Amino acid sequence: MRPIKATISLGAMAHNLRVARSHAGTARVFAVVKANAYGHGLSRARRALAAADGFAVLTLEEAANLRLMGVEQPILLLEGLFGADEIATCAELDLWPVLHQAGQLDWLERAPPARPLHVFLKFDSGMHRLGMPLSEHAAIVERARHLPGVADLTLMTHFAQADEPAGVDWQLQPFLRELGVYGLPWSSANSAALLRHPQSSGAWVRPGLMLYGGSPFADLTAAQLGLKPAMTLQSEIIGVQTLQSGEGAGYGLLFRAERPMRVGVVACGYADGYPRHAPTGTPVQVDGRMSRTLGRVSMDMLCVDLDGLPEVGIGSPVMLWGAGVPVDAVAAAAGTVSYELMCALAARVPVVEIE
Numbered sequence: 001m002r003p004i005k006a007t008i009s010l011g012a013m014a015h016n017l018r019v020a021r022s023h024a025g026t027a028r029v030f031a032v033v034k035a036n037a038y039g040h041g042l043s044r045a046r047r048a049l050a051a052a053d054g055f056a057v058l059t060l061e062e063a064a065n066l067r068l069m070g071v072e073q074p075i076l077l078l079e080g081l082f083g084a085d086e087i088a089t090c091a092e093l094d095l096w097p098v099l100h101q102a103g104q105l106d107w108l109e110r111a112p113p114a115r116p117l118h119v120f121l122k123f124d125s126g127m128h129r130l131g132m133p134l135s136e137h138a139a140i141v142e143r144a145r146h147l148p149g150v151a152d153l154t155l156m157t158h159f160a161q162a163d164e165p166a167g168v169d170w171q172l173q174p175f176l177r178e179l180g181v182y183g184l185p186w187s188s189a190n191s192a193a194l195l196r197h198p199q200s201s202g203a204w205v206r207p208g209l210m211l212y213g214g215s216p217f218a219d220l221t222a223a224q225l226g227l228k229p230a231m232t233l234q235s236e237i238i239g240v241q242t243l244q245s246g247e248g249a250g251y252g253l254l255f256r257a258e259r260p261m262r263v264g265v266v267a268c269g270y271a272d273g274y275p276r277h278a279p280t281g282t283p284v285q286v287d288g289r290m291s292r293t294l295g296r297v298s299m300d301m302l303c304v305d306l307d308g309l310p311e312v313g314i315g316s317p318v319m320l321w322g323a324g325v326p327v328d329a330v331a332a333a334a335g336t337v338s339y340e341l342m343c344a345l346a347a348r349v350p351v352v353e354i355e
């Protein structure tokens with residue numbers, strides 16, 4: 001059998017949820033499990049994160065699956081309704097949709113559900129992605145409050161720079177100043193805001209990445225944040241080459257040896273979810289020792305430096321990311337974020353679940 005595998009730790013996710021809770025104060029915690037729980041598997045995440053106060057997903061299918069799995073906590077639909085036809089299911093399954101554009105209020109008005117819904121009214125406080133204009137809050141809140149299909153209202157916004165020095169206050173303060181008059185519960189914090197900006201916690205926080213052991217910050221590692229990696233990607237050396245000075249390895253011979261050296265070929269490539277743009281020098285652990293990738297990542301293989309590792313050979317274990325190799329470090333080397341690497345774990349990689 002091809003030696004690649006991903007190990008998903010339920011215990012790490014449960015631990016990271018406790019870390020999230022320790023930052024949340026009195027706020028309740030939605031565990032964000034969209035995108036197949038950031039690649040970790042919806043069912044696994046549900047079991048590992050059973051202590052969450054609620055779950056947040058993107059689609060009706062994900063929400064319905066969670067209900068089938070026995071989830072009784074509130075379920076938030078982060079982008080709300082994609083059509084009026086989704087209203088009935090929301091009522092049936094007691095899902096909480098986000099309403100981020102006026103058309104969604106129109107749908108509710110025209111076809112009110114049998115059972116009125118708890119809705120999250122989303123305002124744009126400066127990110128300019130989803131959300132209704134903060135300047136129009138009076139008319140919007142008034143309208144939402146009187147819709148027969150609406151039972152409860154929570155106010156919501158999302159931050160553009162919670163992980164950056166600019167922070168959240170330039171968005172949060174106007175949001176609270178404008179909307180504070182209503183005395184309604186509110187929700188704003190993703191992982192970065194929850195970890196670094198406690199004033200943003202409100203009634204509900206919405207951490208995703210941190211639950212899986214990723215750091216949202218460029219300047220702080222997950223370990224420094226007290227988080228444990230939930231996903232480990234491992235494989236083995238399946239070939240060893242000896243290069244002479246000047247010889248290259250991999251497509252384009254992008255890496256060239258400056259002196260005679262041994263190169264290990266690992267059974268892991270971009271079709272497994274390893275980033276193709278990871279350059280020479282991306283960290284990797286070979287037989288428990290730090291090394292680096294060499295040259296271009298292929299579809300099913302990549303090369304690693306065996307210089308100084310004479311005992312390593314075919315069958316030696318390689319950790320692509322996990323406890324010894326932070327997924328954030330691999331992502332940074334490849335010019336992306338750990339979110340993308342976790343979500344991209346390919347279906348062909350066998351998953352081993354551990355406690």
Ligand SMILES: *Cc1c(COP(=O)(O)O)cnc(C)c1O
Nearest residue numbers: 032078158190191206207208209
């Ligand atoms: C995905 C998402 C989150 C979670 O963000 P993380 O950075 O992964 O913590 C929170 N809120 C909304 C609206 C989202 O779409």
